[in-house]
Amino acid sequence: MTVTDPRNPTVPPSSRPSLAVWKFASCDGCQLTLLDCEDELLAVADQLDVAFFLEASSASVAGPYDVSLVEGSITTEEDRARIQEVRAQSKTLITIGACATAGGIQALRNTSDVSEFLRIVYATPSYISTLETSTPIADHVSVDFELRGCPIDRQQLLEVIGAYLVGRTPNTPGHSVCVECKQQGNPCVLVAHGTPCLGPATQAGCGALCPSYLRGCYGCFGPAETPNPHSLGATLLEAGLPPDELQRLFHTYNAWAEPFRGAVQVPTPTHRRPATQQENTR
Amino acid sequence: MTHRAGGSRRLSTGALARVEGEGAMHIDIRDGELVDVQLNIYEPPRFFEGFLRGRGLEEPVDITARICGICPVAYQMSACAAIEDALGITVDGPLRALRHLLYCGEWIESHTLHIHMLHAPDFLGVDSVIEMAQDHRPEVERGLEIKKIGNEVLSLLGGRAIHPINVRVGGFYRVPTVAELQPLRERLLRGRDLAEEAVDWVAGFSFADLDIDHEFVAAQHPTDYPFLAERIESDGGVDIAVADFPDHFEEHQVPHSTALHARHLGHAEASTDDADDATDAAAVRFEPGNYLVGPLARYSLFSERLSAGARAAADRAGLGPTCRNPFQSIVVRAVEVLHAYETAIKLVDGYERPDLAAVPYDVRPGTGHGVTEAPRGLLYHRYQIDENGLLSDAVIVPPTSQNQATIEHDLWHFVEANLDLDDESLRRQAEVTIRNHDPCISCATHFLDLTVSRT
Numbered sequence: 001m002t003v004t005d006p007r008n009p010t011v012p013p014s015s016r017p018s019l020a021v022w023k024f025a026s027c028d029g030c031q032l033t034l035l036d037c038e039d040e041l042l043a044v045a046d047q048l049d050v051a052f053f054l055e056a057s058s059a060s061v062a063g064p065y066d067v068s069l070v071e072g073s074i075t076t077e078e079d080r081a082r083i084q085e086v087r088a089q090s091k092t093l094i095t096i097g098a099c100a101t102a103g104g105i106q107a108l109r110n111t112s113d114v115s116e117f118l119r120i121v122y123a124t125p126s127y128i129s130t131l132e133t134s135t136p137i138a139d140h141v142s143v144d145f146e147l148r149g150c151p152i153d154r155q156q157l158l159e160v161i162g163a164y165l166v167g168r169t170p171n172t173p174g175h176s177v178c179v180e181c182k183q184q185g186n187p188c189v190l191v192a193h194g195t196p197c198l199g200p201a202t203q204a205g206c207g208a209l210c211p212s213y214l215r216g217c218y219g220c221f222g223p224a225e226t227p228n229p230h231s232l233g234a235t236l237l238e239a240g241l242p243p244d245e246l247q248r249l250f251h252t253y254n255a256w257a258e259p260f261r262g263a264v265q266v267p268t269p270t271h272r273r274p275a276t277q278q279e280n281t282r
Numbered sequence: 283m284t285h286r287a288g289g290s291r292r293l294s295t296g297a298l299a300r301v302e303g304e305g306a307m308h309i310d311i312r313d314g315e316l317v318d319v320q321l322n323i324y325e326p327p328r329f330f331e332g333f334l335r336g337r338g339l340e341e342p343v344d345i346t347a348r349i350c351g352i353c354p355v356a357y358q359m360s361a362c363a364a365i366e367d368a369l370g371i372t373v374d375g376p377l378r379a380l381r382h383l384l385y386c387g388e389w390i391e392s393h394t395l396h397i398h399m400l401h402a403p404d405f406l407g408v409d410s411v412i413e414m415a416q417d418h419r420p421e422v423e424r425g426l427e428i429k430k431i432g433n434e435v436l437s438l439l440g441g442r443a444i445h446p447i448n449v450r451v452g453g454f455y456r457v458p459t460v461a462e463l464q465p466l467r468e469r470l471l472r473g474r475d476l477a478e479e480a481v482d483w484v485a486g487f488s489f490a491d492l493d494i495d496h497e498f499v500a501a502q503h504p505t506d507y508p509f510l511a512e513r514i515e516s517d518g519g520v521d522i523a524v525a526d527f528p529d530h531f532e533e534h535q536v537p538h539s540t541a542l543h544a545r546h547l548g549h550a551e552a553s554t555d556d557a558d559d560a561t562d563a564a565a566v567r568f569e570p571g572n573y574l575v576g577p578l579a580r581y582s583l584f585s586e587r588l589s590a591g592a593r594a595a596a597d598r599a600g601l602g603p604t605c606r607n608p609f610q611s612i613v614v615r616a617v618e619v620l621h622a623y624e625t626a627i628k629l630v631d632g633y634e635r636p637d638l639a640a641v642p643y644d645v646r647p648g649t650g651h652g653v654t655e656a657p658r659g660l661l662y663h664r665y666q667i668d669e670n671g672l673l674s675d676a677v678i679v680p681p682t683s684q685n686q687a688t689i690e691h692d693l694w695h696f697v698e699a700n701l702d703l704d705d706e707s708l709r710r711q712a713e714v715t716i717r718n719h720d721p722c723i724s725c726a727t728h729f730l731d732l733t734v735s736r737t
Contacts, residue, residue, distance in 0.1 A: 025326040028302050029351020029444045035399060036391075036443055038430035042422070045412045056399060057410030058299035058713075075326040105348050106328040117332030122535055122542075130327055151351060151444040209441045213448045214639075215455040218344065220445070248337060252345065 017066035017165065020052035022086050024072025024079050025106055025134060029151040030097035031055055031071050036154055044158075047165055063089030067164050073099040073106060073134045080131070080140060087141035092164055095137045096157065098150035098253050102222050105150075107134040107256035134256070145170060150220035150253040153205050173204045174225030177217050180208035189216055196241045198249060201227035201259070222254035229263030299713075300400040300410075302352050302722045309697055309712060316701065319693040321686055321716065323539040334676035339365055339645070339667050340451055346663070346678065347445045350722055352395065355388035355440070356656030357663075357678075358449040359510065364663040365451050367524070368650025369643045376636040377453040378510065383629040384439045384446070385509050385654070386622040390432025390473070391443060392657035393577075393615040393622075396720045397484060398425030401612050404714045405487040421483060424476050428619065431473035435626060438466060453640035460635055467630050474623040478595055481616040485599035489609040490711065492696055496572060496688050497546060498579035499531075501653045501660050507587040507621060508580050508655040515583060516573065518546070525651040527662050531573075533679055544684040545571035572687040575659025576719060577614040581605055589624035592617050608692055608718035615720075645671040656681050658722050682721045689719050 021031050035056060037044065051061035068090035074080050087093055098104050109117060110133045118130075137143055147160050147170075156172050163170040173179070177199035181188065189195040189211045197216030199208070203224040210217045223229070229250060236246050250263040306322035330349055334342055342361040347354035359381060366373060373381070398421075399411040408414045415422040433443040438458065440446020448454050497518035501511030514522050514530075522530055533542040581588075581596075582604035588596065596617045605614055647669045653662050659681030666675035696715045700708060 025328060027348050027351040027354075029348075029354070032351045032395075032444060035395060036429075036433060038426040038433070041426065042412075042415055042419075045415070050410070050412055053410075054299050055302060056300065057412065058403070059409035059413070060299075075328075079326065105333075105345065108333040109329060112333065114329075117329040118327075120332040120335070121327065121329055134328075150348065151442075206442070210447050210455075213441050213454075213456045215447065215450075218447075245338065248341070252341075253348070 016047065016049045018051040018061065019048045019161075020063070020065040020068045020086075020090065021050075021055070022052075022068060022070045022072075023054070024070065024083065024100070024137070025075040026072030026097065026099040026104065028055065028071070030100075030149075031069070033096075033152050033154050033157050034069070037158060040158055044161060048161075065090050067092045067094065067161070070095045070100050070137050071097055073103045073136060074140055075106060075131050075134045076129060077131065083137060083140050092144045093137075093141065094145045094147060094160060094164070095143050096147045096152050098148065098220065098222060099134075100137045101146045101148055101257075102254045102260075103134040103136050103256035105253050105255070108251070109134055110256055111251075136256070147172065148203055148221045149205055153207070156205055175204050176200055176224040176227070177202045177204050177206070177208050177211070177221070180204045180206070181211050184208050184212060186211045189214065190235075190239070194239050196236050196239065196245070196249060198232070201229045201232045201263075218249065218252065219260065220253045222257045223259040227259045229259050233263055300403065300717060301720075302350070305721075307693070307712065307716060309693070309708075311697075311701065314701065316694065316698045319690050319697060321539070321690050321693070321721075323686070331676045331678060334665075334673050337673050339369075339665070339671045339673065342663070342665065342673070342676065343449055343451060344445070344447070349678070349680070351444050352722060353388060353392050353656045353658065354445050355384055355436070355449070356654060356661050358446065359385060359654040360652045360656075360661045360663040360678075361665075362449065362451055363510070363524075363652025363654055364650040364665050365652070365667070366641075366643075366650065367652055368648040368665060368667050369451070369646060370648070371452060371641050371643045373453055373641055376634055377457070377639075377641065379629050379633060380439060380454065380457060381449075382506075382509055383435065383626055383633075384449070386626040386629070387432045387435030387439065387443075389509075389622040389657050390477075390619050390626075391429055391436060393619045394425055394429035394432060394480075396657075397480070397612055397615050397619070398422065398429070400720070401615075401717055402484070402487075404717060405484075405612070421480075424480065428473055428476045428480060431469050432622075434469055435466065438462070450640055452643055453636075453638070455639060457635060457639045460633060463630055463633055467627065470623055470627045470630065474591070474620065474627065477616070477620040477623050478591060481595040481599055481613065481620055484612050484616045487612065489607060490696075490714075492608055492692065492715075493606050494574070494608060494688075494692060494695070495606070496574040496691065498582050499546070499573045499575050499660060499684075500579045500583050501655045502583075505587070507584050507589075507625075511653050511655065514653060514660070516546075516579075517583060518573075520546075524653045524662075527651060527653065527679075528664070528677075531662075531679070531684070533683065539686065542679075542683050543687050544573075544679060545687065546573045547571065572691055573684065574688045574719075575681050575684050577611055577618055577657075577659075578605055578608065579659065580655060581614045581617070588617065589621045589628075591624050592621035595620055608715070611718050611720070645669075649675075658682060658720055659685065680722070682719075685719055685721065689716055689721060692718070 160170040190197040195216040198219035199217035202219045203221040205221050250260045308320045310318040346357040346361050436443040441448045499516040501508045502513040502515040533544045599613050649666045651664050662679040664677040668674045
């Protein structure tokens with residue numbers, strides 16, 4: 001994609017690191033998170049040259065870029081080529097959000113018939129060009145860091161940008177939402193109220209939002225580091241969750257993330273089996 | 283019409299900036315005559331209406347929020363309205379008030395983003411809010427604070443600003459206590475004052491002349507400025523129940539867009555009203571029946587219902603009872619932000635905690651329609667629910683797809699009247715013509731790639 005603006009062909013060189021923000025198939029919410037850093041935005045802008053950020057600026061600077069934030073998943077041939085260019089122009093490439101890290105909700109097409117979806121939405125499907133799948137960025141190019149969430153958490157985004165500015169590894173926990181519930185002093189919604197909750201298999205980062213509002217976690221941060229979705233699934237079935245609801249619960253915002261994808265093959269109560277050691281440590 | 287001999291030029295810009303999502307614009311000028319304009323949306327389709335089929339009736343509230351990170355609450359509100367319509371339940375009293383309050387937060391956040399970060403740079407001749415901060419730092423900081431307080435409303439009631447987690451069919455998962463809501467009051471008062479200053483600030487910008495003659499359509503409520511709605515109204519004589527939307531408005535597909543275009547059927551057959559100020563070429567290019575939703579429509583239909591402070595600020599800004607210049611939409615948005623603040627204060631003051639966080643319901647099959655006013659305009663949802671509580675059909679009509687043909691119309695009129703501008707100015711102004719309507723291409727779908735060709 002050429003994104004030169006004749007109004008602003010050159011921008012004075014700078015010793016500050018350059019930041020680019022890229023969008024693929026997505027809702028814009030994760031890049032909006034950057035603009036939602038009201039208290040920090042101008043400070044961040046003082047530390048970085050925002051060299052390419054189409055949603056925020058009509059000026060753009062040609063690459064290469066020190067840090068690229070990539071939002072969205074790959075769903076078209078054009079985007080499959082464009083992500084290669086973005087990678088080539090980026091010293092560090094960080095994917096942000098469930099679309100970029102797991103294919104997003106639009107990855108629900110991966111287990112369905114896309115031509116059927118096309119017929120449902122569009123009267124003349126032949127005008128539309130799309131791939132059969134929605135895939136994460138890491139399926140196409142090497143990724144230096146993945147920040148999870150649907151949407152990402154603002155504090156975690158600042159942590160990641162800050163860490164790359166000073167050259168250290170971002171401190172984002174890989175443990176489950178359960179840990180955050182304990183930190184907040186939340187009673188367990190699953191144990192205390194029988195509310196179906198994906199917290200035990202889901203990566204922390206949101207601050208245990210849903211249980212804090214008395215609802216079960218719906219897994220928008222994707223699988224935790226060592227999740228055991230089969231064991232959790234069995235527990236939820238035992239608690240009375242119908243199998244089709246369990247399937248939909250795992251199969252939404254991070255449906256194509258490997259451990260959740262596997263969890264979709266829900267064991268019916270009669271075919272339930274214990275989780276294997278291999279699954280435990282995946 | 284053009285001052286250039288022959289008038290054959292070809293211009294092109296890579297991608298339109300400062301809109302939500304991505305798309306292209308093409309302007310075709312041959313021998314000094316405008317031949318075509320296209321707002322070309324090629325955002326990769328994400329098929330929400332497809333994969334909603336077979337999902338549970340509680341799910342569209344969270345799933346459709348993912349259509350747009352900038353106005354997720356709008357999707358949650360219209361989804362709830364449609365599903366509750368199908369289930370035959372009514373959400374009123376404090377639960378409705380809380381929804382209204384949540385929606386105020388989103389209007390504040392979304393409009394302020396557009397006013398300060400996307401649109402104001404056009405009026406100040408800069409490329410971005412970051413560049414704007416060099417010469418207008420106090421105004422930028424004020425804008426950020428106005429936006430931040432809107433996000434605080436969203437976070438308190440919704441859990442987080444983007445894709446809130448606390449909204450459900452029938453109400454909420456958890457409702458705040460009066461004491462929990464109270465600290466918001468002081469913040470809202472502060473935001474109110476800042477929002478008032480912001481109206482006066484944007485009113486001082488200079489605006490190009492453009493007087494549009496589109497039909498204005500907005501959701502209607504018996505007493506409130508439109509947020510949560512009961513009917514649909516237009517200045518073209520429409521006054522219909524929400525469920526009659528599909529009988530009066532139709533979405534159709536055009537080759538150059540992954541977003542469907544909408545048109546007003548009643549007017550699609552007959553109306554030649556706007557032929558007066560349209561050229562023959564425009565009459566050929568555009569099918570009749572285009573209409574506009576959003577701030578200009580809401581304001582022009584219901585400005586008398588604005589809160590007192592917002593009304594006074596609108597007067598000070600020189601807005602009449604209606605506004606038909608899209609370049610002034612930034613002022614109307616600023617007035618609506620002030621209205622949202624004053625409404626929010628009233629809602630906080632009048633809040634009593636309901637006994638139940640959500641109205642209970644029994645699953646039953648049926649079809650439901652829901653309309654609410656997203657920041658960008660009327661947002662329609664329809665769901666068909668089967669006997670097991672699963673969706674057998676879903677239809678979503680976002681504001682930007684309704685406005686798409688109208689934005690092209692505006693472009694046509696603006697470009698035609700300004701063919702004597704040099705390429706660079708024409709391109710820049712044409713971009714602004716699009717940004718005036720704050721198109722949300724993520725909603726409609728994505729990619730704005732700007733091309734002006736003169737051959």
